[in-house]
Amino acid sequence: MNPEMIMEMMDSEMAKEMAPKIMPKMMPLALEKFLDKIPENERKEFIAKIVDIIVSKNEKKEIFAEFCDMFETLLDIKGLSIHSRGGKGSTKEKISPMDLFLAGLCGCICIAVGNTLKENNIETKIKVDGAVEKSFEEGRIKKVILNIYLKIDNIENLNLNKEDLKKLVLNGSKKCLISNTLNCEIEKNIIFE
Known part of the structure; x- marks a missing residue:
């Protein structure tokens, strides 16, 4: 598939109907599998664009945290949700x-x-x-x-x-x-x- 064809498909009615159903499963899988394949200088910009899109689509623009368990919270920064571990339970794999x-x-x-x-x-x-x-x-x-x-x-x-x-x-x-x-x-x- 060439990039032009993919872009054309994204604008189709079928994609608009299917995207909300498959994106929650596909996007994390695609990021997990391919993020490290993107050159580092492009990766930073790519991640920044994703975060900007997430934040721009959030209407409330709130910043809050919800307690999950022990040292874990769910942080919400203007629509960007982050699982966080802090205190003596913090790890390098999670944002504290x-x-x-x-x-x-x-x-x-x-x-x-x-x-x-x-x-x-x-x-x-x-x-x-x-x-x-x-x-x-x-x-x-x-x-x-x-x-x-x-x-x-x-x-x-x-x-x-x-x-x-x-x-x-x-x-x-x-x-x-x-x-x-x-x-x-x-x-x-x-x-x-």
């Missing part, structure tokens, strides 16, 4: 509440730094990753470690040295509402690639 917290924090820092650099006419690729040091005994996060990666082409052409650029990035990161709300230690590392 801590993963979502870190993703939100990294996203917020990325936006704050990106806009600061853009305002200063500095074009760069920015990536932020994070980790936490937890204390189950104290029942809290003791420390958040954020790594802010910058890839700047022609860095030598900037009117700033690396130390001044680091200061600019750290000042920009202070615009993140999430990190400003935290009362634990936050370590921010600036890494030039």
Whole structure:
């Protein structure tokens, strides 16, 4: 089957009638079987498109969690349902509440730094990753470690040295509402690639 024929079939009345019946079974099977066959750079965009479609079709735009059992919850983020395991029951195969917290924090820092650099006419690729040091005994996060990666082409052409650029990035990161709300230690590392 060629792609044009498949696209044509998708617009048919038969597909519109059958899709609601077969998609709930077929889509997970297809993803399980073929997702790792998609080149990594295309896979990220593919997954982002799926998530965007799911969120855009949800009318309520709510964010909530339902308790399932022990350390497991069902999280709903604007229509995107996620089985989550947290606390001492968390596993790498499931998204945990801590993963979502870190993703939100990294996203917020990325936006704050990106806009600061853009305002200063500095074009760069920015990536932020994070980790936490937890204390189950104290029942809290003791420390958040954020790594802010910058890839700047022609860095030598900037009117700033690396130390001044680091200061600019750290000042920009202070615009993140999430990190400003935290009362634990936050370590921010600036890494030039």
